[in-house]
Amino acid sequence: MTEHVIARLSSGAVRGRRLDGRVSFRGIPYAAPPVGERRWRAPAPVEPWSGVRDAIEPGKPAPQAARSFADAASVDEDCLTLDVTTPDVLGADRPVLVWLHGGGGTNGSTARDPRRLVAHDVVVVTPTYRLGVLGCFGHPGLADSGTFGLLDQQAVLRWVRREVERFGGDPGNVTLAGESYGAQMAIAHLVSPASAGLFHRVILQSPFAVLGTTPPHTFIPGVPALPPRWVPADDLARLGAATAVEHGWVEPGSTPEDALARLRQVPVADLLQVSDAFIRPAFGGPALPESPATALPAGRFHRVPVVLGGTRDEARFFVGLFADLAGRPVTAEDYPRLLAEAFGDAADEVAAHYPLDRFPTPSLAWAQVCTDRAWARPTRELGNALATHTDTWCYEFADRDAPPLVPFPGFPTGAQHAAELVYQFDFPGGPALSPAQEAFADRVNRYWTTFAAHGDPAHPDLPGWPGFATGHVQSLAPARIGRVDHVAEHRLDFWARMP
Numbered sequence: 448m449t450e451h452v453i454a455r456l457s458s459g460a461v462r463g464r465r466l467d468g469r470v471s472f473r474g475i476p477y478a479a480p481p482v483g484e485r486r487w488r489a490p491a492p493v494e495p496w497s498g499v500r501d502a503i504e505p506g507k508p509a510p511q512a513a514r515s516f517a518d519a520a521s522v523d524e525d526c527l528t529l530d531v532t533t534p535d536v537l538g539a540d541r542p543v544l545v546w547l548h549g550g551g552g553t554n555g556s557t558a559r560d561p562r563r564l565v566a567h568d569v570v571v572v573t574p575t576y577r578l579g580v581l582g583c584f585g586h587p588g589l590a591d592s593g594t595f596g597l598l599d600q601q602a603v604l605r606w607v608r609r610e611v612e613r614f615g616g617d618p619g620n621v622t623l624a625g626e627s628y629g630a631q632m633a634i635a636h637l638v639s640p641a642s643a644g645l646f647h648r649v650i651l652q653s654p655f656a657v658l659g660t661t662p663p664h665t666f667i668p669g670v671p672a673l674p675p676r677w678v679p680a681d682d683l684a685r686l687g688a689a690t691a692v693e694h695g696w697v698e699p700g701s702t703p704e705d706a707l708a709r710l711r712q713v714p715v716a717d718l719l720q721v722s723d724a725f726i727r728p729a730f731g732g733p734a735l736p737e738s739p740a741t742a743l744p745a746g747r748f749h750r751v752p753v754v755l756g757g758t759r760d761e762a763r764f765f766v767g768l769f770a771d772l773a774g775r776p777v778t779a780e781d782y783p784r785l786l787a788e789a790f791g792d793a794a795d796e797v798a799a800h801y802p803l804d805r806f807p808t809p810s811l812a813w814a815q816v817c818t819d820r821a822w823a824r825p826t827r828e829l830g831n832a833l834a835t836h837t838d839t840w841c842y843e844f845a846d847r848d849a850p851p852l853v854p855f856p857g858f859p860t861g862a863q864h865a866a867e868l869v870y871q872f873d874f875p876g877g878p879a880l881s882p883a884q885e886a887f888a889d890r891v892n893r894y895w896t897t898f899a900a901h902g903d904p905a906h907p908d909l910p911g912w913p914g915f916a917t918g919h920v921q922s923l924a925p926a927r928i929g930r931v932d933h934v935a936e937h938r939l940d941f942w943a944r945m946p
Contacts (some may be wrong), residue, residue: 454531454613459496464503465535469565472531472614473557474506477606478599480525481577486711487584489591490527490602505530508556509578510715512722516768516853517554522715524581529574529603530557532565533614542899543607543616545572545646547600549627549653549865552726553579559872563888567896570616574603576632579722585683585729586691586710588703593683593729597635601734604636604645622899624650626868628726631655631676635728637748638739646751648902650895653757653864656821657829658740662789662946665762665821668770668777668813677738680731690721743829746836752902753833754895756842756920757826759936760861762817766810767855767863777810779803785813789820790946800941811859820945822864823937834915840904841915843931845924846870846887850878867891867923887925894923 450465454472463472478490485491506528513520534541544564548555555578561571576582582596591598608618623646625633630651636642637649655666661673678686688706691697696713697706730738742748770776777785782803786794797816806812826841833839847859849866852874860866869877870888880888890909898904904912910928913919922931934940 453499454502456610456613457495458493460499461502462499463531467562469535469562470533471560472502474504474528475502475531476506476528477574478527478602481527481581481595482524484711486524486581487586487589487591487595487707489595489598505557506575508558509575510581510719511550511554511578512719514551514554515772517550519554519556519558522719524715526575526577527599527602528557529572529606531611531614532561532571532573533616534565534568534570538568538615539612540617540620541615542569542896543572543611543618543621544569544896544899545574545603545607545621545623547576547623547625547629547632548573549625549629550578552583552628552631553722555628559868559874561872563873563892564871564896566889567893569896569899570611570614572603572607572611574600576600576603578726580718580725581715581722583683583725583728584687585678585680585725586687586703586707587684589684589687589707591732591734592680592687593678593725593727594732594734597632597639597728597734600632600636601639601641601645604642608645619647620900621646622648622650624652624895626652627655627865631657632728634739634743635677635735637751638737638742639735641734643749648752648898649754650898651753651755651829652867653761653822654755654826654829656825658743658825658832659828661821661825664785664789664813665817667765668775668785674727675738675740676727677730677735677740678727679738680729683725683727683729686724690724694721744832744835748836750837752838752840752898754840754842754898754904755826755830755833755915756844757822758862758864758866759843759845759847760814760818760866761822761864762814763811763859763861764853764864764866766814766817767858767860768853770813771810771858772855776808777813779809782809782813786816789816793945797945800938807859819937819939820942823933824939824942827933827939830915838902839915840898840912840921841919841933842912842921842923843933843936844891845922845931846884847924849884850880852877862924871895883925887923890928891923
């Protein structure tokens with residue numbers, strides 16, 4: 448028989464359930480539904496309810512189209528909910544971990560169970576927030592252009608400050624964590640004035656190109672050079688206006704007021720066609736006055752302790768998924784062309800450092816180039832920028848036998864992008880861990896939750912982890928946890944002088 452648990456919030460009571468070793472509350476609204484006239488507006492307060500609201504089933508994912516790496520799909524804008532998972536032991540003042548999911552800015556949900564993290568005496572909050580064209584759209588006359596997802600997350604953090612004590616959490620000890628796009632959004636909070644005081648530590652897992660540009664093909668084969676992950680608000684407004692006219696949603700020459708009124712009536716399914724173009728948060732407005740690419744190196748950010756890192760084989764995910772799995776593996780003939788288009792006159796020098804005869808396949812050669820240039824180099828640059836101003840610890844997740852969330856038959860995924868997530872969360876239908884990997888997951892999660900509790904990942908029962916100011920990068924693998932020569936492993940002295 449299911450045992451229910453009641454929590455009484457300022458907006459009303461919610462009914463969760465007791466599971467094996469934890470208590471789960473799902474689908475709790477933290478803001479009013481952003482529908483109709485509330486589309487592309489800052490989140491509004493929740494309407495209080497009477498009685499006890501069921502918090503047993505997950506809320507709906509934010510509107511998104513299904514992808515090869517994420518099969519959830521939704522067109523329902525009523526999506527601003529969160530899940531809270533707590534230890535099944537009475538307690539108070541536990542550290543709080545607020546987790547921002549990844550998914551490229553267009554996809555993702557709270558469909559995961561944080562039992563392994565909760566086992567180490569933390570409260571985990573996993574919110575849904577607006578994505579893609581509904582989260583980062585911009586248009587002339589639209590207040591808060593490009594920051595609606597960021598504003599949703601700030602509403603989550605204010606909810607945590609107001610309500611988390613009712614779940615045994617400490618609102619004065621909140622760690623903001625995220626992976627991939629979620630890490631990018633966490634970085635925006637480091638710079639956003641309105642996020643000040645809402646969190647006290649940050650964990651950044653595999654953020655992408657925070658400080659600079661990315662050469663062609665090195666993110667995904669076939670994708671051109673990518674600009675910084677932040678866009679000026681005026682540029683975004685021009686893009687939004689042009690997109691609206693191009694798709695026939697707005698008449699040319701419409702006033703901003705008329706255009707926005709029409710756009711708020713466009714069906715979600717139609718809007719999702721352009722979501723890929725609207726994933727970069729905008730700066731130059733109240734929520735994000737300055738680009739993090741400028742603010743972070745200058746030290747203009749909230750000085751909280753940071754854990755930062757990535758995976759050893761980040762780019763195998765993108766090469767495996769968008770090249771090999773798509774039936775277009777990188778060939779020996781493709782390789783010099785990709786190098787030339789990515790690195791121009793430096794292509795021969797890159798080829799000399801990454802000759803095809805040192806790799807099992809051209810796809811794996813290209814994946815190593817992309818891992819080192821598009822992931823390891825930017826991560827180290829970000830670590831240097833942060834460590835100049837605040838306590839920072841860096842890691843590399845290195846289990847090359849990690850079970851992939853998205854299998855690529857015949858392609859060795861290694862410690863690819865997002866490989867660490869199955870050690871932190873259970874995913875519906877996701878892969879199982881071996882006993883050795885379960886033990887390894889417990890060690891990694893103790894680092895994370897110790898950091899959440901104390902602002903330093905050091906734990907007496909685990910190998911030491913010096914700060915990044917010493918140059919230390921902690922390798923995390925089942926067979927060994929300890930220092931890795933990150934610079935040598937990813938040829939970063941070479942890449943420091945490359946495009």
